[in-house]
Amino acid sequence: xxxxxxxxxxxxxxxxxxxxxxxxxxxxxxxxxxxxxxxxxxxxxxxxxxxxxxxxxxxxxxxxxxxxxxxxxxxxxxxxxxxxxxxxxxxxxxxxxxxxxxxxxxxxxxxxxxxxxxxxxxxxxxxxxxxxxxxxxxxxxxxxxxxxxxxxxxxxxxxxxxxxxxxxxxxxxxxxxxxxxxxxxxxxxxxxxxxxxxxxxxxxxxxxxxxxxxxxxxxxxxxxxxxxxxxxxxxxxxxxxxxxxxxxxxxx
Amino acid sequence: xxxxxxxxxxxxxxxxxxxxxxxxxxxxxxxxxxxxxxxxxxxxxxxxxxxxxxxxxxxxxxxxxxxxxxxxxxxxxxxxxxxxxxxxxxxxxxxxxxxxxxxxxxxxxxxxxxxxxxxxxxxxxxxxxxxxxxxxxxxxxxxxxxxxxxxxxxxxxxxxxxxxxxxxxxxxxxxxxxxxxxxxxxxxxxxxxxxxxxxxxxxxxxxxxxxxxxxxxxxxxxxxxxxxxxxxxxxxxxxxxxxxxxxxxxxxxxxx
Numbered sequence: 026x027x028x029x030x031x032x033x034x035x036x037x038x039x040x041x042x043x044x045x046x047x048x049x050x051x052x053x054x055x056x057x058x059x060x061x062x063x064x065x066x067x068x069x070x071x072x073x074x075x076x077x078x079x080x081x082x083x084x085x086x087x088x089x090x091x092x093x094x095x096x097x098x099x100x101x102x103x104x105x106x107x108x109x110x111x112x113x114x115x116x117x118x119x120x121x122x123x124x125x126x127x128x129x130x131x132x133x134x135x136x137x138x139x140x141x142x143x144x145x146x147x148x149x150x151x152x153x154x155x156x157x158x159x160x161x162x163x164x165x166x167x168x169x170x171x172x173x174x175x176x177x178x179x180x181x182x183x184x185x186x187x188x189x190x191x192x193x194x195x196x197x198x199x200x201x202x203x204x205x206x207x208x209x210x211x212x213x214x215x216x217x218x219x220x221x222x223x224x225x226x227x228x229x230x231x232x233x234x235x236x237x238x239x240x241x242x243x244x245x246x247x248x249x250x251x252x253x254x255x256x257x258x259x260x261x262x263x264x265x266x267x268x269x270x271x272x273x274x275x276x277x
Numbered sequence: 278x279x280x281x282x283x284x285x286x287x288x289x290x291x292x293x294x295x296x297x298x299x300x301x302x303x304x305x306x307x308x309x310x311x312x313x314x315x316x317x318x319x320x321x322x323x324x325x326x327x328x329x330x331x332x333x334x335x336x337x338x339x340x341x342x343x344x345x346x347x348x349x350x351x352x353x354x355x356x357x358x359x360x361x362x363x364x365x366x367x368x369x370x371x372x373x374x375x376x377x378x379x380x381x382x383x384x385x386x387x388x389x390x391x392x393x394x395x396x397x398x399x400x401x402x403x404x405x406x407x408x409x410x411x412x413x414x415x416x417x418x419x420x421x422x423x424x425x426x427x428x429x430x431x432x433x434x435x436x437x438x439x440x441x442x443x444x445x446x447x448x449x450x451x452x453x454x455x456x457x458x459x460x461x462x463x464x465x466x467x468x469x470x471x472x473x474x475x476x477x478x479x480x481x482x483x484x485x486x487x488x489x490x491x492x493x494x495x496x497x498x499x500x501x502x503x504x505x506x507x508x509x510x511x512x513x514x515x516x517x518x519x520x521x522x523x524x525x526x527x528x529x530x531x532x533x
């Protein structure tokens with residue numbers, strides 16, 4: 026809370042303000058077509074209309090449904106398969122490089138195939154989101170369970186823990202933070218890929234709505250929706266960070 | 278018994294088995310309009326390699342990827358150093374970078390098309406927007422993690438700011454910088470390919486749409502396979518560079 030802190034906040038405020046002023050000046054002088062860059066006022070107006078009328082609910086519902094389904098599939102499959110692989114050091118040596126190798130392929134390339142098989146409805150987006158989220162979850166689960174400190178395992182075993190107690194009381198709590206990181210990366214990347222694929226081929230969802238407004242030259246509404254999605258994304262990011270911190274409480 | 282097989286061999290066997298199952302099922306049950314066995318995909322790759330338009334499209338996409346990557350690194354390094362070198366700018370500007378980073382870029386894809394057109398420019402711009410953030414963030418982290426002791430001793434021995442930058446900060450930034458390059462490549466691939474699939478005149482996106490809509494599944498599989506191979510080799514190049522250029526750092530750190 027010193028002068029440096031205040032100066033830094035002032036720089037941030039100045040940056041945001043200058044972007045706003047630049048936007049205002051450019052649009053007010055009328056050199057730029059409103060189809061390309063709508064005025065700040067009209068975007069604010071559209072945003073308020075959007076928020077008041079609640080027209081975003083159906084699209085938001087579709088996108089969140091796709092995200093929830095994709096994340097559910099990816100987290101169950103990822104943690105399950107990750108657990109099975111982590112049980113044997115040999116399986117890790119066989120599967121880990123394979124999964125990491127497949128992870129390096131941009132999964133977005135598969136989207137045309139998914140559309141071919143599953144259509145342009147939510148199913149292809151769920152499949153895409155699940156594919157993208159699966160890899161960070163499975164890789165982190167395997168790594169987390171595998172690299173549990175040997176001292177814990179030895180200590181628990183020497184005190185006569187059963188394999189069930191071993192899993193629930195030693196392995197799981199020790200591996201949890203790493204698994205949680207995988208789940209967070211998975212959720213965020215699934216969200217981004219679902220928005221992305223909705224813009225490519227879809228007939229519902231937030232990504233689709235933005236593209237449709239853009240194609241109808243309703244740029245002010247499109248900007249309002251973009252701001253709305255950015256707010257959703259910030260909310261999702263902070264919710265995930267809070268959940269991660271909550272899940273990590275009591276961890277070193 | 279099973280564990281006697283080297284993991285590498287077991288992995289290879291697994292891949293071959295999966296391909297064999299795919300081949301068998303696709304031939305036996307699959308509709309050739311929707312699924313192609315690997316052997317036909319391979320033939321389609323050879324066939325597509327003779328198609329001048331498709332080769333040109335793949336080449337164009339490679340150019341977009343390389344240009345977007347180079348621009349991301351250049352812009353990311355400049356911004357990263359500007360933001361990261363001083364404590365004041367770091368505190369002031371870094372939160373803005375993070376705020377911009379949380380923007381789901383896919384939602385502003387239509388804007389890129391409106392501003393840059395449906396040609397390669399919009400793909401490059403979209404790829405750059407994905408690629409700069411990993412570079413900025415790793416450069417800032419790298420600059421920040423230079424040991425204060427090294428900076429202080431260099432300064433106390435009378436090093437000029439320029440010498441400090443080139444002889445202390447840069448060498449110590451290299452490991453995290455190359456990690457940033459690898460992450461940037463992954464992001465650029467996502468950005469450029471997403472933009473290609475969204476709308477494309479002459480790039481690969483045009484051909485994936487064409488093949489999917491005309492049910493030429495062997496060509497679609499072949500194109501996806503070729504692009505995946507390109508993506509994997511670009512990623513591997515970054516990984517190799519990372520391993521190559523961070524080695525000295527690790528050895529010197531362990532020696533110290």
